[in-house]
Amino acid sequence: MDFSLTKQEELFMQMIRSFAENEVKPLAADIDDQERFPMETVEKMAKIGLMGIPVPVEYGGQGGTNQIYSMAVEELSRVCGTTGVIVSAHTSLCVAPILENGTEEQKMKYLPKLASGEWIGAFGLTEPNAGTDAAMQQTTAVDAGDKWILNGSKIFITNAGYAHVYIVMAMTDKSLGTKGISAFIVEKGMKGFSFGKKEKKMGIRGSATCELIFENCEVPKENLLGTLGKGFGIAMKTLDGGRIGIAAQALGIAQGAMDETIKYTKERKQFGKAIAAFQNTQFQMADLETKVQAARLLVRSAAFKKDSGLPYSADAAMCKLFAAETAMEVTTKAVQFHGGYGYTREYPIERMMRDAKITEIYEGTSEVQRMVIAAKLFK
Amino acid sequence: MKIVVCIKQVPDTTEIKINPATGTLIRDGVPSIMNPDDKGGLEMALRLKEQYNAHVTVITMGPPQAEAILREAFAMGVDRAILLTDRKFAGADTLATSNALAGALRRIDHDLIIAGRQAIDGDTAQVGPQMAEHLKLPQVSYVTDLKYDGKKYFTIKKETEEGYQILEVEGTCVLTVLASANQARYMSVAGIMTAFDREMEIWSADMIDVEEVKLGLSGSPTRVKKSFTKAQKGAGQVFEVDAEEAVGIITSKLKEKFII
Numbered sequence: 001m002d003f004s005l006t007k008q009e010e011l012f013m014q015m016i017r018s019f020a021e022n023e024v025k026p027l028a029a030d031i032d033d034q035e036r037f038p039m040e041t042v043e044k045m046a047k048i049g050l051m052g053i054p055v056p057v058e059y060g061g062q063g064g065t066n067q068i069y070s071m072a073v074e075e076l077s078r079v080c081g082t083t084g085v086i087v088s089a090h091t092s093l094c095v096a097p098i099l100e101n102g103t104e105e106q107k108m109k110y111l112p113k114l115a116s117g118e119w120i121g122a123f124g125l126t127e128p129n130a131g132t133d134a135a136m137q138q139t140t141a142v143d144a145g146d147k148w149i150l151n152g153s154k155i156f157i158t159n160a161g162y163a164h165v166y167i168v169m170a171m172t173d174k175s176l177g178t179k180g181i182s183a184f185i186v187e188k189g190m191k192g193f194s195f196g197k198k199e200k201k202m203g204i205r206g207s208a209t210c211e212l213i214f215e216n217c218e219v220p221k222e223n224l225l226g227t228l229g230k231g232f233g234i235a236m237k238t239l240d241g242g243r244i245g246i247a248a249q250a251l252g253i254a255q256g257a258m259d260e261t262i263k264y265t266k267e268r269k270q271f272g273k274a275i276a277a278f279q280n281t282q283f284q285m286a287d288l289e290t291k292v293q294a295a296r297l298l299v300r301s302a303a304f305k306k307d308s309g310l311p312y313s314a315d316a317a318m319c320k321l322f323a324a325e326t327a328m329e330v331t332t333k334a335v336q337f338h339g340g341y342g343y344t345r346e347y348p349i350e351r352m353m354r355d356a357k358i359t360e361i362y363e364g365t366s367e368v369q370r371m372v373i374a375a376k377l378f379k
Numbered sequence: 380m381k382i383v384v385c386i387k388q389v390p391d392t393t394e395i396k397i398n399p400a401t402g403t404l405i406r407d408g409v410p411s412i413m414n415p416d417d418k419g420g421l422e423m424a425l426r427l428k429e430q431y432n433a434h435v436t437v438i439t440m441g442p443p444q445a446e447a448i449l450r451e452a453f454a455m456g457v458d459r460a461i462l463l464t465d466r467k468f469a470g471a472d473t474l475a476t477s478n479a480l481a482g483a484l485r486r487i488d489h490d491l492i493i494a495g496r497q498a499i500d501g502d503t504a505q506v507g508p509q510m511a512e513h514l515k516l517p518q519v520s521y522v523t524d525l526k527y528d529g530k531k532y533f534t535i536k537k538e539t540e541e542g543y544q545i546l547e548v549e550g551t552c553v554l555t556v557l558a559s560a561n562q563a564r565y566m567s568v569a570g571i572m573t574a575f576d577r578e579m580e581i582w583s584a585d586m587i588d589v590e591e592v593k594l595g596l597s598g599s600p601t602r603v604k605k606s607f608t609k610a611q612k613g614a615g616q617v618f619e620v621d622a623e624e625a626v627g628i629i630t631s632k633l634k635e636k637f638i639i
Contacts (some may be wrong), residue, residue: 011454015565049569
């Protein structure tokens with residue numbers, strides 16, 4: 001067993017830390033405040049290959065690993081949770097299912113443009129009445145000979161509006177329950193496809209979160225992803241991969257809060273000494289650091305299993321559960337260490353606390369992660 | 380067009396500390412980086428590669444661990460990388476360094492040689508100009524911009540103490556470039572993934588045609604007598620007044636100190 005980074009990973013860390021510090025961090029407060037999607041950052045990320053890390057070179061990708069991809073999401077999220085989720089949703093929820101389930105034609109058509117970052121990707125599963133109970137899908141897809149006709153809506157879709165390609169789940173046979181769900185590749189601009197309400201959120205406010213509306217939306221026949229009726233399985237497997245990305249995001253937010261708190265507690269003096277010199281600070285920070293490191297090992301281990309072709313569903317659930325709860329705990333305590341200043345927008349710490357919360361909710365709530373883990377235990 | 384860029388691995392001086400007892404740099408635990416001016420020069424070469432399909436070689440002289448900056452250069456997009464390393468090069472001052480590099484450059488096809496203006500660990504700005512002299516090539520130092528007409532001429536912007544000069548250069552020359560010339564690109568992910576599979580050439584002293592007495596410590600006339608940390612100046616005093624009053628304040632201060 002070897003816990004050290006490979007040479008490539010070390011070199012990547014050198015690059016991504018400098019990129020995050022110089023290109024991403026300076027925008028973080030502003031895009032949060034303005035609720036603005038950082039398109040200029042996406043363009044910069046595209047240029048150096050961050051939008052296509054785990055995609056093979058033959059499909060226009062970077063030939064990287066899921067480990068390096070998760071390190072990218074972690075380091076971006078360390079300074080800006082919004083930027084981390086843009087990459088995560090794009091890569092895990094759109095690029096990955098096409099790579100893993102697409103036909104050769106679909107891969108050749110979509111992957112080069114997605115991996116180069118010319119197109120952004122998104123994923124639509126959640127509906128107003130189908131959240132954790134994803135089997136309650138009401139969006140339908142009807143076979144109309146040479147095309148599919150989609151009707152319904154999807155909510156809380158990350159990257160919506162800015163994304164060009166959407167992986168959308170719809171019922172092709174309601175009588176079959178989850179076995180009647182199929183996956184489709186829907187492009188922005190297809191007839192009958194529009195965007196609804198843009199959500200105003202607590203955190204990750206620079207990321208676009210929007211409703212997808214399908215009104216007799218015409219999707220070409222060849223855009224069925226995977227086989228008919230296998231959409232639920234594709235969605236669940238896609239979310240397994242996505243959870244590693246979100247765990248990495250949570251881990252990055254937690255690490256960012258640690259960075260800020262270490263700096264602040266060394267500078268801030270009360271009762272004649274730095275608050276870092278008080279044992280209360282030291283003991284609490286030691287506990288938090290231990291949890292952050294534990295979360296990191298869970299994330300790395302899950303990414304390793306995915307890269308090695310081993311089953312990783314429960315590992316992904318565990319790393320997401322633990323990293324998300326760690327992020328929430330670390331950021332909450334970090335605000336406390338910052339005192340009144342931490343509650344203001346003068347410091348990045350309150351933003352990190354707001355950003356952390358979503359990691360316990362999206363791509364499966366913490367409760368869903370426990371269900372997945374327990375299902376493996378008691379199968 | 381064939382371009383050779385000379386780069387150097389240096390300690391990241393933004394993270395460096397001075398040992399107060401000895402006045403020397405504490406290098407332990409300080410990360411090593413590609414010298415910023417050299418990176419500016421490399422970026423200039425890579426832009427010529429993109430525009431005119433230039434072939435870019437990087438060369439560095441240093442210990443085996445200097446490999447790191449050559450891998451970084453591969454990940455940024457260079458075509459060829461050479462590590463000039465040998466115990467015989469150890470202890471080189473700027474003259475011995477430029478002798479070794481010039482010896483290596485004679486063995487590499489080049490239409491343009493680019494170096495950084497100076498390294499942040501030594502700040503001499505001598506190696507680039509010395510190389511040009513050894514190679515009997517024209518040189519332009521302190522370059523902040525370069526344009527190529529695609530055929531023959533380079534139009535070069537050179538920084539001076541008073542402002543800048545625009546020079547037109549024909550044919551092979553040596554440029555020393557400032558980091559502020561451009562914003563160097565980041566390594567690409569694909570570049571990083573393949574950087575360690577690329578062939579890095581390792582050249583020893585035997586492979587360059589330079590007399591051994593001109594290399595390393597024996598080829599270095601420079602002797603460091605003493606190194607020390609400059610005492611910190613106290614904070615200055617700011618007067619926001621008009622010119623006439625300012626002259627009065629300055630003269631009275633100078634008189635106070637018996638300077639005038």
